[in-house]
Amino acid sequence: xxxxxxxxxxxxxxxxxxxxxxxxxxxxxxxxxxxxxxxxxxxxxxxxxxxxxxxxxxxxxxxxxxxxxxxxxxxxxxxxxxxxxxxxxxxxxxxxxxxxxxxxxxxxxxxxxxxxxxxxxxxxxxxxxxxxxxxxxxxxxxxxxxxxxxxxxxxxxxxxxxxxxxxxxxxxxxxxxxxxxxxxxxxxxxxxxxxxxxxxxxxxxxxxxxxxxxxxxxxxxxxxxxxxxxxxxxxxxxxxxxxxxxxxxxxxxxxxxxxxxxxxxxxxxxxxxxxxxxxxxxxxxxxxxxxxxxxxxxxxxxxxxxxxxxxxxxxxxxxxxxxx
Numbered sequence: 001x002x003x004x005x006x007x008x009x010x011x012x013x014x015x016x017x018x019x020x021x022x023x024x025x026x027x028x029x030x031x032x033x034x035x036x037x038x039x040x041x042x043x044x045x046x047x048x049x050x051x052x053x054x055x056x057x058x059x060x061x062x063x064x065x066x067x068x069x070x071x072x073x074x075x076x077x078x079x080x081x082x083x084x085x086x087x088x089x090x091x092x093x094x095x096x097x098x099x100x101x102x103x104x105x106x107x108x109x110x111x112x113x114x115x116x117x118x119x120x121x122x123x124x125x126x127x128x129x130x131x132x133x134x135x136x137x138x139x140x141x142x143x144x145x146x147x148x149x150x151x152x153x154x155x156x157x158x159x160x161x162x163x164x165x166x167x168x169x170x171x172x173x174x175x176x177x178x179x180x181x182x183x184x185x186x187x188x189x190x191x192x193x194x195x196x197x198x199x200x201x202x203x204x205x206x207x208x209x210x211x212x213x214x215x216x217x218x219x220x221x222x223x224x225x226x227x228x229x230x231x232x233x234x235x236x237x238x239x240x241x242x243x244x245x246x247x248x249x250x251x252x253x254x255x256x257x258x259x260x261x262x263x264x265x266x267x268x269x270x271x272x273x274x275x276x277x278x279x280x281x282x283x284x285x286x287x288x289x290x291x292x293x294x295x296x297x298x299x300x301x302x303x304x305x306x307x308x309x310x311x312x313x314x315x316x317x318x319x320x321x322x323x324x
Contacts (some may be wrong), residue, residue: 001287001288001291001321001322002296002322003297003298003299003302003322004039004040004173004298004299005036005037005038005039005295005299005300005318005319005322005324006038006039006040006041006042006072006211006212006298006299006300006301007029007030007033007038007040007041007300007301007302007315008033008041008042008043008044008076008214008215008300008302009026009029009030009041009042009043009044009300009304010043010044010046010052010302010304011023011025011026011043011044011053011054011060012051012052012117012233012248012249012304012320013050013051013053013248013249014248014249014250014306015247015248015249015250015251015254017248018158019053020053022052022053022054023053023054023060023063025308026043026054026060027063027064027067028062029041029311029312029315030071030073031067031068031070032066032068032312032315032316033071033315034068034069034070036189036225036314036315036319036324037319037322037324038071038319038324039070039071039072039298040073040074040104040203040204040251040300041064041066041072041073041074042072042073042074042075042077042106042300043056043057043060043061043064043073043075043076043097044075044077044304045057045075045077045078045079045082047082047117047121048106048114048116048117049122049246050245050246050248051236051240051245051246051247051248051249052173052246055060057075057077057078058075058078058088058091058092058095061073061075061095061103061273062095062098062099065098065102065103065257070102070190071102072102072104073099073102073103073104074102074103074104074105074106074158074161075104075105075106075107076106076159076163076180076214076300076302077105077106077107077108077163077180078105078106078107078108078109078133079108079109079110080107080108080109080131080135080138081109081110081111081123081130081131081134082111082121082123085134085137085138085141086137086141086148086150086287088105088107088138088224089138089141089142089150090141090150090151092105092142092157093142093150093151093152093153093154093158094152094156095158096154096156096157096158096244097152097278098245100154100156100226101156104158104159104161105138105142105158105159105160105161105241106160106161106162106163106180107134107135107138107160107161107163108162108163108164108168109131109164109168111123114244116268122305125182130173131171131217132175133145134178135160135162135171135175136175137159139175140159142157142158142160143157143204143205145252153253157205158223159177159178160177160178160205161177161178161180161212162175162177162178162179162180162181163179163180163182164179164180164181164186165181165183165185166185166192168181169181169192169193169195169196170195170199172195172196172200173195173196173197173199173200173201173209174199174201175201175203176201176202176203176204176205176206177205177206178201178206178209178210178211178212178302179196179209179210179211179212180211180212180213180214181193181211181212181213181214181294182213182214182300182302183215184274185273185313186213186215186274186290186294187273187274189293190293190294190295193294193295194231194295195213196209196211197209197211197295207210209295210294210297210298211295211296211298212297212298212299212300213290213291213294213296213298213299213300213308214270214300214301214302215274215275215276215299215300215301215302216233216274216275216276216277216289216297216301216302216303216304217275217277217283217287217301217303217318218230218275218276218277218303218311218314218315219277219278219279219280219283219313219317219318219321220265220278220310220313220314221279222279222281223277223278223282225278226277226278226283226314227272227277228252229277229303229310229311229314230251230271230272230277230305231252231255231268231302232249232251232255232262232305232306233249233251233271233303233305234267234268234271234272235250235255235264235268235273236248236249237267237268237271238263238264238265238267238271239264241263241264241267242264249304249305249306250306251306251307252306265294275294275303276290280317280321283317283318283321284321287299289320299322301315301318
């Protein structure tokens with residue numbers, strides 16, 4: 001496949017481990033991804049969520065960039081409602097100055113996970129949607145087109161990627177920015193992606209549209225084993241719908257010892273519908289179909305599982321499918 005291949009890692013915590021172990025695991029995974037030939041490695045922003053350890057993507061990006069030498073490193077993404085655009089611009093200009101040509105800035109519009117988190121972030125009374133204004137302001141700081149000149153100045157600012165659903169694609173097209181799409185949108189037909197390309201307005205930084213698609217991709221020797229790899233993440237999602245808390249990952253064996261209500265069974269099944277799992281041949285066929293349907297320029301796997309060794313093996317197999 002000629003399509004670029006990347007990883008998104010959420011620094012998922014695991015039962016019985018400190019949060020610091022999840023962060024160290026993210027860095028090790030990035031090192032392995034670079035060796036395997038991945039194009040970029042992104043980290044996430046989640047505040048005070050029990051199952052994730054990554055609340056400060058700029059800091060984690062710096063740590064990963066220090067431990068790698070070639071792979072692009074970025075955010076998937078920085079949630080602009082939680083930050084002043086000038087601060088984000090300064091952080092990522094600093095990263096770019098220290099690691100020239102390797103930093104990406106993915107931005108999203110999500111607010112905090114719960115009402116107390118939104119209150120702590122001072123976003124509980126945020127305007128309905130200032131995202132477009134914030135992205136434009138962020139662009140202006142990075143490209144030096146505003147009255148305030150941020151430091152450090154960098155000759156080639158990090159590219160801004162817009163994360164999101166259909167509205168995110170519309171904004172990316174209007175501002176001439178690359179876009180990252182994931183979730184159920186990927187399975188609703190080609191129209192949103194065709195519209196993004198048709199309505200794309202070339203910008204100084206990006207003359208052509210660029211679309212990355214993000215989804216969970218897990219590979220094992222058999223389809224059954226690959227489905228088991230998906231279960232820990234799907235189970236955490238199902239539990240969160242009942243309890244309001246996104247728990248750390250636990251093993252497949254532990255999950256099967258717990259009662260599986262009909263509601264949780266349905267949520268687990270729904271998670272499987274938006275993921276690609278199976279053997280290398282099965283996954284290759286599914287990804288080829290998805291690339292054909294979306295016209296994607298890049299595929300970004302956002303998968304995680306409890307078994308670290310199995311996750312690294314899945315990453316390596318996925319790289320092989322893409323000829324890395």
